[in-house]
Amino acid sequence: xxxxxxxVATLAxxxxxxxxxAGCGSGSEGGGGKTKLSFFSWENEQTMKPLIDAFxxxxxxxxxxxxxxxxxxxxxxxxxxxxxxxxxxxxxVIAAENKTNLVQGGFVKDxxxxxxxxxxxxxxxxxxxxxxxxxxxxxxSWSAGILYNKDVLAKAGVTEFPTKWxxxxxxxxxxxxxxxxxxxxxxxxxxxxxxxxxGHENARQGGxxxxxxxxxxKKFGDLWTGPLTTYNQLFTSGVMTKDVVGLKGEQIVDxxxxxxxxxxxxxxxxxxxxxxxxxxxxxxxxGVPTPDGKPFWAGAASPGxxxxxxxxxxxxxxxFLTYLGSKEAVTLFNKETAAMTxxxxxxxxxxxxxxxxxxxxxxxxFYLPQIAWPRVQDALNTEMVAQIQLxxxxxxxxxxxxxxxxxxxxxx
Amino acid sequence: xxxxxxxxxxxxxxLSWLMSPKRLEGLRLQAFMVPIGVVFAVLFAIPLAQSLYFxxxxxxxxxxxxxxxxxxNYRKIFTDPSMLAGLGFTxxxxxxxxVIVTVLAIPLAVLLNRRFFGRNVVRAVFFFPAIPSIxxxxxxWAFILSPLGSGAINWLLxxxxxxxxxxxxxxxxxxxLSVIMVAVxxxxxxxxxxxxxxxxxxxxxxxxxxxxxxxxxxxxxxxITLPLLAPAVTVSSLLLMTxxxxxxxxxxxxxxxxxxxxxxxITQSIIQSGIAQAKFGQASALAVVFMLVVGAIVAxxxxxxxxxxxxxx
Numbered sequence: 001x002x003x004x005x006x007x008v009a010t011l012a013x014x015x016x017x018x019x020x021x022a023g024c025g026s027g028s029e030g031g032g033g034k035t036k037l038s039f040f041s042w043e044n045e046q047t048m049k050p051l052i053d054a055f056x057x058x059x060x061x062x063x064x065x066x067x068x069x070x071x072x073x074x075x076x077x078x079x080x081x082x083x084x085x086x087x088x089x090x091x092x093v094i095a096a097e098n099k100t101n102l103v104q105g106g107f108v109k110d111x112x113x114x115x116x117x118x119x120x121x122x123x124x125x126x127x128x129x130x131x132x133x134x135x136x137x138x139x140x141s142w143s144a145g146i147l148y149n150k151d152v153l154a155k156a157g158v159t160e161f162p163t164k165w166x167x168x169x170x171x172x173x174x175x176x177x178x179x180x181x182x183x184x185x186x187x188x189x190x191x192x193x194x195x196x197x198x199g200h201e202n203a204r205q206g207g208x209x210x211x212x213x214x215x216x217x218k219k220f221g222d223l224w225t226g227p228l229t230t231y232n233q234l235f236t237s238g239v240m241t242k243d244v245v246g247l248k249g250e251q252i253v254d255x256x257x258x259x260x261x262x263x264x265x266x267x268x269x270x271x272x273x274x275x276x277x278x279x280x281x282x283x284x285x286x287g288v289p290t291p292d293g294k295p296f297w298a299g300a301a302s303p304g305x306x307x308x309x310x311x312x313x314x315x316x317x318x319x320f321l322t323y324l325g326s327k328e329a330v331t332l333f334n335k336e337t338a339a340m341t342x343x344x345x346x347x348x349x350x351x352x353x354x355x356x357x358x359x360x361x362x363x364x365x366f367y368l369p370q371i372a373w374p375r376v377q378d379a380l381n382t383e384m385v386a387q388i389q390l391x392x393x394x395x396x397x398x399x400x401x402x403x404x405x406x407x408x409x410x411x412x
Numbered sequence: 413x414x415x416x417x418x419x420x421x422x423x424x425x426x427l428s429w430l431m432s433p434k435r436l437e438g439l440r441l442q443a444f445m446v447p448i449g450v451v452f453a454v455l456f457a458i459p460l461a462q463s464l465y466f467x468x469x470x471x472x473x474x475x476x477x478x479x480x481x482x483x484x485n486y487r488k489i490f491t492d493p494s495m496l497a498g499l500g501f502t503x504x505x506x507x508x509x510x511v512i513v514t515v516l517a518i519p520l521a522v523l524l525n526r527r528f529f530g531r532n533v534v535r536a537v538f539f540f541p542a543i544p545s546i547x548x549x550x551x552x553w554a555f556i557l558s559p560l561g562s563g564a565i566n567w568l569l570x571x572x573x574x575x576x577x578x579x580x581x582x583x584x585x586x587x588x589l590s591v592i593m594v595a596v597x598x599x600x601x602x603x604x605x606x607x608x609x610x611x612x613x614x615x616x617x618x619x620x621x622x623x624x625x626x627x628x629x630x631x632x633x634x635x636i637t638l639p640l641l642a643p644a645v646t647v648s649s650l651l652l653m654t655x656x657x658x659x660x661x662x663x664x665x666x667x668x669x670x671x672x673x674x675x676x677x678i679t680q681s682i683i684q685s686g687i688a689q690a691k692f693g694q695a696s697a698l699a700v701v702f703m704l705v706v707g708a709i710v711a712x713x714x715x716x717x718x719x720x721x722x723x724x725x
Contacts, residue, residue: 013478072688073683073688076687076688077687080473080690082475083474084476089659097688098690100689101472101473101474102474104474104475105474105475109476129451153641163450188667188668188670241579241582242579242582242583243559243560243579243582244580245559245581245582245670245671246579246580246582246587246671247559247560247582247668248559249553251560255560256520258562260560376689378684378688379689379691380691382494382684382689383494386669386670386672386673386676389670393583393584411491411492412689412691
């Protein structure tokens, strides 16, 4: 009997411990009458801490309970698990990869017309909207193009970067003939120049082509075959080899830093590394040359902050977003991340080399298919990258890539 | 009364059997099974049952509202070219690494079992690649196998033989070979140490007797060492095969599954469909099919290994 009693007591103790740990969840009333507001971010703590400290100082009744997971897959899966188990944070990040599921599942609050949204750029708000309702507050955007070493091009007699694609190919061939590797662009993900070329084609056709594709009025080939054929000239003309399929972004930056390549496809995220590794490089950013000479950029609105539809602290969550969108917070965020912020009352301080990128954002000359697609973004992205790699290897034609995207959309 | 009167001795008998010291001792011993039983239920049985259930639904990982879709998810996975490609490379990887590591690890273990200066250091050097995370090794090897002339191996090939650069990770076939090669490099030492443990259990008398009888080193290896290592081969190849079939981190960090779908794996497909693409039902169907395939392969391998053991011993 004593053994039985001991076993029951042990089980009861274990159950009590489990029950205690199961009580953890999203924000609640903290000690000292403070409200705990949980915030799940994909920016790391070092980046967000100054903003959180400043917010807590201004709002002594609210404590931010911060948690983070690195983008993209780990963040998405962690948030997914927490949402299904009912333990998601009061405020979290909405991204291209989970936008459709978050909105369709009713996990995020409609932020349309909220006072803090007035300060956001129209483009950023539209990026995180579905059927005209805004679900995320995004304060920055990014644009990526071609980064070149001005001194290397000057040595080759080039003083002005080409805006037409044919001239760009001619420049690459000239550099190659002079013994310089002209251009590298990673193809382990979507090549940035393809995003820009497709964006340019979308603009040329009047915009909104992706919506027509998803509505069944057009095929991917209508938008993609031309730009893919243009991009493929990099390989058919011998400017780039199929080696780029196995090259990661950081390897390409390394080649550029060490002067082994004249031009690379790059974004704002590469600039701090380049400044650190090679402060003397004479860097210039340019838009991707296009067939008609109107350069275009790859780019998108940065992920937004959303409010959990089931939050018990809506007022506090709105106060937090109000602060994150304020002049003070946006200035701090720009200082911490060097992000190109797009709110109406802050002029971001960016590295001088990124001024053309900022100009492109103002002109709206940028595009990213994953953001433009209303659904099945990841499945299409995986298929697109695999098919482009096959095209680079000469195992698929541009029209095959477009057809594979149509098939993937149909089967998803 | 009659009924009660009849049942009373039976109840008393059952109670006394339940409370008997022998029974209590049995219960006490069985209590030790509870932790592993809980672990088995929580980490295997329940997730497996959930996977079976989700595999016939349209669950997307977000919404709690699910609809029964029958075998639709199974139909999709058998008609998706990327998943079939993933299955192909996963099998190639699992079989390739199992065979190559086994062929290399046994002779290496025999060498490491001999007496020579610095033997412990050499053993540690061979064991070292198994210590760091395979994901970190993948990132490091991505630089070593860079298809550019500045990549470590290509630079060496150019310096020594004046040829290259070789597109290690840019060509489909070479990328598959590269992934398998890195896996072999990281696993061979660990499995050699496993074989070494078995080798050290072989009595020296056997070799002494063989030498007296005039057996050559080759004969001693094939007639004594290899047969007595047969149980180790079973253990090692089982670990390699199960690990190989579940592989995800190494191909992902080296090639992200490319070029095209050349190094795409089933686990990558399950993770991608279930998490990134919110197709939990489809990912569950793939997981169920994969579990059956893994079970069948491992069962077949065990049968073959046992037969081999019987034939050698």
